[in-house]
Amino acid sequence: MKTIFQKIVDKEESISLVGLGYVGMPIAVAFAKEGVNVIGFDLNKRKIEQYKNGDDPTNEIGAEGIKKSTVQFTANEEDLKLAKFHIVAVPTPVNTDHTPDLSPVIGASEIVGRNLTKDSYVVYESTVYPGVTEDVCIPILERESGLKCGVDFKVGYSPERINPGDKVHRLENIKKIVSGCDYESLEQIKSVYDLVIKVGTFPVSTIRTAEAIKVVENSQRDINIAFMNELAMVFDRMGIDTAEVIDGMNTKWNALGFRPGLVGGHCIGVDPYYFTYQAEKLGYHSQIILNGRIVNDGMGTFIAENTIKQMILANKAPKNSKVAILGLTFKENCPDTRNSKVEDIIKALNNYGIEPIIVDPWASEADAMKEYGVKLTKLSDVHNLDCIILAVAHDEFKKLDINKLNNLYKDNEEKVLIDVKSILNKKELENLGIRCWRL
Incomplete structure (x- = not known):
């Protein structure tokens, strides 16, 4: 009797991707490239139409990659009945x-459960705290399908590790954690x-272990960045340039390479809360992780307050000043605006009566207006x-000619530049008469 893996390879059975965003779309396209029959499902009909028309709003695959792909895009959940291996992303x-x-x-889970057939596999990639797959998702699948997990269908968990906008660390060259509800399912999911x-x-021994790996790897990054952010705040009081300190520190072989900055997005800025939530339910209150979140969540306000300070030192009335923020997405070279901490800078400036101009060549005008009420x-x-706040290190901003940047300011007045990511040459800016503050 053929295994599910053999049936997929022989095109006798299909894989479905439930959720076609920054994670689901690259996975769907990758399997299709290997000759697998893939059904790509998303509730967002507009997104499905974009994919069918060869448009890639995530910019992870690109228009050409979408056009060439054999993925069957659909917003009809009943099409999931044609698949036996479901990936929820x-x-x-x-x-x-x-x-x-x-x-x-x-x-x-409700959608997959309603359309689940006997002998199917369901693998979750969504970030959750340990226990969600088994305690929340499986009961829903059983209730909606009338089938029994472990007997009529199998479940696994394989956390996503895709880094949106990263053209080096791609799906195919990032080692993937896999787990299953039993040994057989683990072997098939791995294959x-x-x-x-x-x-x-x-492969890891349990689904809970796989869930834990995902939340702690991002919590670790969050804590390390929080440490650098705290240093930046202290060095600012000491009158020490943080970027220079870090450059010097990174000459040592065991330096970790972290730098201060805004920590947003749908992973690092979110996952620690999943971990601490479950820990608190078990009676343990985080001593480090939540404090790291507090530090990182406060960086937007810290940057805005230093912007006001620098404008006052430049003899400017902040309320009457014209300020532009370069960058809105949560990270560089990525169109994803979800949970962008640039919003915190905007809100803090609003409290001082400043309505900043927002520039971002990567962000969607519709998303910017819908999520933050800002016009690009x-x-x-x-x-x-x-004043210019260079908030996101898009390549377009890093390559910006310094004289062109200088021409964006008013003539014959002191100019202020807030370089959040320390991507410009501070000495060159100062030679042009630009007051530069960097995180």
Whole structure:
């Protein structure tokens, strides 16, 4: 009798991707490239139409890659009945009180459950705290399908590790954690993922272990960045340039290479809350992780307050000053605006009566307005500025000619530049008479 892996390879059975965002789309396309029959499902009909028309709003695959792909895009959940191996890759955000918002993964489980057939496999990639797959998702699948997990269908967990906007660390060259509800499912899930993960998979003993790996690897990064952010705040009081300190520190072989900055997005800025939420339910209150979140969540306000300080030192009235923020997405060279901490800078400036101009060549105008209520402006339309906040290190900003940057300011007045990512040459800026502060 053929295994699910053999049936997929022989095109007798299909894989479905539930959720076609920054994570799901690259996975769907990768399997399709290997000759696998792939059904790509998303509730967002507009997104499905974009994919069908060869448009890639995530910019992870590109228009040509989407056009060439054999993925069957659909917003009809009943098409999932044609697949036997389901991969759930929906977002898992947090609520305003920082508790996990499981509604997307619960909704996806209900959809998959309604369309689940006997002998199927369901693998979750969404970031969750340890226990969600077995305690929340499996009961939903069983209830909706009338089938029994471990008998009629199998479940696994394989956390996503895709880094949006990263053209070096791609799906195929990032080792993938895999787990299953039993040994047989682990072997089959591993074999299926090995089709597209060229550097291999890393099987672990339980689903809970796999869930834990995901939340702690991002929590570790969050804590390290929080340490650098705290240093930046202290060095600012000491009158020491943080970037120079870090450059010197990184000459040592065991330096970790972290730098201060805004920590947003749908992973590092969210995952620690999933971990601490479950820990608190078990009676343990985080001593380090939550404090790291507090530091990182406060950086937008810290940057805004230093912007005000620098403008006052430049004899400017902040309320009457014209300020532009370059960058809105949560990270460089990526169109994803979700949970961008640039919003915190905007809000803090608003408290001082400043309505900054927002420039971002990567962000969607529709997303910027929908998520943050801001209108994007083209850089070519920006002029007569008092202050520039370079918030996101897009290549377009890093390559910006320093004289062109200088021309964005008002003539014959002191100019202020806030370099959040320390991407410009401070001495060159100062030689042009630009007051430069960097994080």
